[in-house]
Amino acid sequence: MTKDKPLTQHELRSQATRARIVEAAHTQFVANGLEGTRMEAISAEAGVNKSLVYRHFGNRETLYREVLARAYGQIREAEAQIHLPEDPVAALDTMICFTLNYYIEHPDFLVLVGIENLNGGVHLREVARDVLKVERLVERYRTVIRCGTDAGLFRQGIDPVDLYLVVSSQCWFTVATRHTFGITFQVDVLARAEIEQRVALIKHTVLGFVLDEPRIDALLARSAKQPTAG
Amino acid sequence: MTKDKPLTQHELRSQATRARIVEAAHTQFVANGLEGTRMEAISAEAGVNKSLVYRHFGNRETLYREVLARAYGQIREAEAQIHLPEDPVAALDTMICFTLNYYIEHPDFLVLVGIENLNGGVHLREVARDVLKVERLVERYRTVIRCGTDAGLFRQGIDPVDLYLVVSSQCWFTVATRHTFGITFQVDVLARAEIEQRVALIKHTVLGFVLDEPRIDALLARSAKQPTAG
Amino acid sequence: MTKDKPLTQHELRSQATRARIVEAAHTQFVANGLEGTRMEAISAEAGVNKSLVYRHFGNRETLYREVLARAYGQIREAEAQIHLPEDPVAALDTMICFTLNYYIEHPDFLVLVGIENLNGGVHLREVARDVLKVERLVERYRTVIRCGTDAGLFRQGIDPVDLYLVVSSQCWFTVATRHTFGITFQVDVLARAEIEQRVALIKHTVLGFVLDEPRIDALLARSAKQPTAG
Amino acid sequence: MTKDKPLTQHELRSQATRARIVEAAHTQFVANGLEGTRMEAISAEAGVNKSLVYRHFGNRETLYREVLARAYGQIREAEAQIHLPEDPVAALDTMICFTLNYYIEHPDFLVLVGIENLNGGVHLREVARDVLKVERLVERYRTVIRCGTDAGLFRQGIDPVDLYLVVSSQCWFTVATRHTFGITFQVDVLARAEIEQRVALIKHTVLGFVLDEPRIDALLARSAKQPTAG
């Protein structure tokens, strides 16, 4: 996208240093949290002088934002790379598996987002909107849904964000609360057998959500008359 | 349960102070995190001398554990109070609404659990197991499931923890990632309309999960032959 | 000396407590120094409430003074119990052995006196003079000297305090600097063989000091013309 | 000895600061003891920021060790500079006067060693052995003894460490217990007249120790048959 002007050697070196710092900061923020991370630790891990970190990023928060934005960029990038099969159910499977896998393999992302939510999202709000590339993400889900409705398999009017929610929330919960859940229910949720079962569970609920099942609709309609949350 | 021996005035006063400190600590930990909370702030909020906090709890971590255990105790207590209707679908609705409502009204709990997961669960692991009262919780879900299967409405063999997962994960995600989700999708997830829709969504997936729908089973069986997560 | 009026039970008990506190304080001050000793530790060791220590002694310094005075009283008491043989050389031996033994067996005393000197003697100065019972001590040495001069063995004009100095300084140094000396010269000064040799050394110097040796006097006279310390 | 590489301006400045801190720490530790010394006071006296002290030395104990090692280094250095006269008695005089003078003029050293002994020598034990330069010290005494025996004045077989003990213990006691001794015997031991007398006393005992006096040997032999310390 950006026009890459040729860089001087100085600039190249500087950018490499910058990248090393962001990488180190990522590790540290994930491991120790926002308040728990020491600038000293970041600079040490990056192998540079502490003051240099300040020269490049000004202060800790800015550096944290850089790390946060990068993490969002990376997942969106990965999502964009997904190859969706033509078969709508297989496409759903793919999305589910990708999501759970990504969370399992990048717990860092969940940690950062967790930190961010504990902080009320103040830093993410400062991140340029376009970094989040939301449309790209929604588009993926829209494609899956179109696929299924075109095949006459899924019901009409499924909202892509709703579908994202159903998928994401269950994958998220699995990974993000793995410690407390594991302690509470005495299981290792990342054990292979557990994961397999979890995937089946998620697929089940997702299918229940997208398929056109008259009984579910009927029951939902009935239930909607009852008082609900709020 | 506990035989309440008459307490001396000293003991009464001491217990009251202790309770005030825990309350204040709860507020502070939720607002500022584990590392971000200053003992000074806790004592100030409790209206007692800083040293007194140390006299009662020894150090910050112990105090945090007390707060954490209490929060777990409270949700379990609330769950135990739920009145479940006879009708199984209504019972499900009740559980869903209770869960989402509890999370919305006690974001503190989610924050504490979030902090705990960021910390790898080290503190929860130190909390006496019986404080978690897991059986009580599972029992509630087992009851709902029995209700539905007895009525010939739900399929056989539903695991209560699985059901808890489907319900809890979606309620959890809604509240726990409300800031980042809100920023990403430009929506206020706690707005009334949003919540209503969210409840409907959760009910939908839960019904899809518990009802005996042959088509879902068939598709799941097919999908299980594909490669999955891991 | 003091007229002992019969004490009430209360008073007896109180005095016993008081004694336990002083004992505990002694142990603690010796082990941890003046600044290093915690009132908490004293009360714990005495098995009483912290406030009670304050009730009895008012503050830490006063308590320390009590301990210091008691320690001085005890050594003076022990010195008073020494049985001096008639033979003057044997009497000297007795004094030397008593002194060294007392220091070895009561390093506490040296520690307290050491603390006191590090503090410029401010606390000892507050201790009633008569507690020190100096005359008793000097008298012992005077007796030994008289013994020796009467027997025509010692020279005339030996000052008892000088003699005390010769004896005491060497015994003192042995015990008081045993750690640093031991580290410096790689030797365990309290090992039996070492002690024996040390006693012989001290006896040697003491005899050299009290005996009437013309050569020594001659050399001293010559040496006195040289510039000296100051 | 050390090859002095040219230092950068940074290094020079840093070393100067370091030296100022050690100097200030020395003063403070001597004045207030190990526990009694406040890091604040050290940094204030050194005219630097408190944190800088930590940057340079890590913690109070390390700094204390630095001070202790330096003090040992200094006395050994001074001892190495002594010019010993050829005449053996004069050489002894020189050693005695040097020792007493050094203690009088550097009570700091005695205080530090006193602190160290109260602490069981734990810190000195951590100091590199070669800092203590023990051989240098022993060599000085060996020289004096050889001097005297070669001249046929001293008896055979005098152990240099024994001689050091006789000299050092009396000088030590004079200075190290000056406060308690002064209070006990109501004298100012550092007054000129007192010092002169003290030097004479020490010389007397030292001569008694090194000279070949048959009567002393005879009495010592007799006395050795009596029970002794232990």
Place this chain on the structure above:
DNA sequence: GATGAATGAGGATTCATTCAT
């Protein structure tokens, strides 16, 4: 006399950040 709760002042250490080179 004896106890436990409570306080206030202080003190070691840490750490984000700035300065000088």
Place this chain on the structure above:
DNA sequence: AATGAATGAATCCTCATTCAT
């Protein structure tokens, strides 16, 4: 760009001492 020295503002925790019972 990069470094190391230096700073100032916390922040945790301790402890002598007092208060209330």
